[in-house]
Amino acid sequence: MIEADVRVTVSDPPGSVSGFIQVPQEARSILVLAHGAGAGMNHAHMNNLASNLLKQGIACFRFNFPFIEKGSRRADSLPVAIDCSRSAINTAISYQPGLPLFIGGHSFGGRIATHVAVDPPEQVRGVIAYSFPLHPAKKPSVKRAEHLARVNLPMLFINGERDRLADAELLNATQQSLPQLNTHWLKGADHSFKTTKSSARTAAQTYLEAATASNQFINEH
16 A cells, blocks of 8 residues: 655645655555545544445545645635645656546535536546535535536446435436436445444445445446
8 A cells, every 4th residue: 555645736725735645555546535625634524434435446636725835724716626636636646647547526525526527637537525415404406417418438436315405306316317327325324334223234234335336437437
């Protein structure tokens, strides 16, 4: 396993953000994995997700958005977050130029990746969004999906069945209107992949399923 802390240069303050690359032996692809709006790249959820992806032979490049680096609780604007994501992608390419490249992330990070995918770097083969936040909690809407029609890359959204930020009926309808989008539903999981006892699913099973679905998508593209 190759692991390295890196710096990602960004145009907005603070000028650069933290990054972390992990490359397992015999890696077959690399995923630029962005965090959500509530915590940074080293949150337990991100660690668990990356750990399971690595076991599938998927290298991971994680990074912080500027607001996390500055200690702010307010997520960056779309332009700032998109710019940071593009810089992270370019940095990942410079470290592992030979691996097939995919982009994505959890919640806010996955949403930003889909915006990058409207006009992506040529090396990007697809997008994997974990817990895509289709709308705010208790405010069903598809406004955040309007740009997806302009994405020509294959996309995979992996969401929990109990995700309050993605009404299943609305997300399924969105998927049906977009041939480039596939969805995978995690039984009993919420927005953070937490499950209930009644679902008879453990956290380990949920993360493994998400990583396995990711690997299948990557292998197909």
